[in-house]
Amino acid sequence: MEPARTYVNIHTHRPTGHSIELRTAGIHPWEADRMPVTSLLPLGETVQAIGETGLDFAKGAPREAQYAAFRAQLQLARQYGLPVVIHCVRAFNEVLRELATCPPRTAIFHGFIGSPEQARQVVAAGYYLSFGERTFRSPKTVEAMRATPLERLFLETDDSPTPIEEIYRRAAERLGIPETHLQEAALANYKTIFG
Ligand SMILES: [Zn+2]
Structure with a gap:
């Protein structure tokens, strides 16, 4: 059995080594015009996922460069x-369209700040959502988290210094479920995707 305090932190820029932290390789949409996708190659054996990649229409590289980098990474x-x-920022339909055009094994929408309806669309497409500190600032995003079935939900610290334990505590409180349920669900989801 897994120890009781196993936390999956699906996306962090400040790895601690104390929780399960995903090892990824990718080119952020903010850097899509600065780094060629070929610079990711060869992919290390420890790489578990490509990312973060996607589209950000609020800031970042010019859109053509973002599209090119995203598409190349979906191919990869x-x-x-x-x-x-x-x-994904202000590019929800566009991201879903790209994913449908070149479907990966699965996708995790990190730092999700969309609406409950958008969360349902991600789930319907067969993908996962990850929530973090910013989730708790917006009632709409908290609703989106509530609209996400536990079997599609992850939590993350992203670039926040807040410990992952605290993110779980707050999410459990908002969802009105025991924190251990969240831990078990995220761990099960992690195993489903990454074995
Ligand atoms: Zn991001």
Whole structure:
């Protein structure tokens, strides 16, 4: 049996080594015009997912460069049979369209700040959502988290210094369920995707 305090932190820029933290390789949409996708190659054996990649229409590289980098990384994900970690800001329909055009094994929308309806669309497409500190700032995003079935839900610290334990505590409180349920669900989801 797993120890009781196993936390999956699906997306962090500040790895601690104390929780399960995903190892990814990718080019962020903010850097899509600065780094060629070929710079990711060869992919290390420890890489578990491609990302974060996606589209950000609020800031970042010019859109053509973002599209090119995202598409190339979706191809790479298919080639290696890897899931993708998605960064998506004000480009929801566009990201879903790209994923449908070149479907990866699965996708995790990290730092999700969309609406409950958008969360349902991600779930209907067969993908996962990850919530973090910013989730708790917006009632709409808390509703989106509530609309996400536990078997599609992850939590993350992203670039926040807040410990992952605290993110779980707050999410459990908002969802009105025991924190251990969240831990078990995220761990089960992690195992489903990454074995
Ligand atoms: Zn991001």
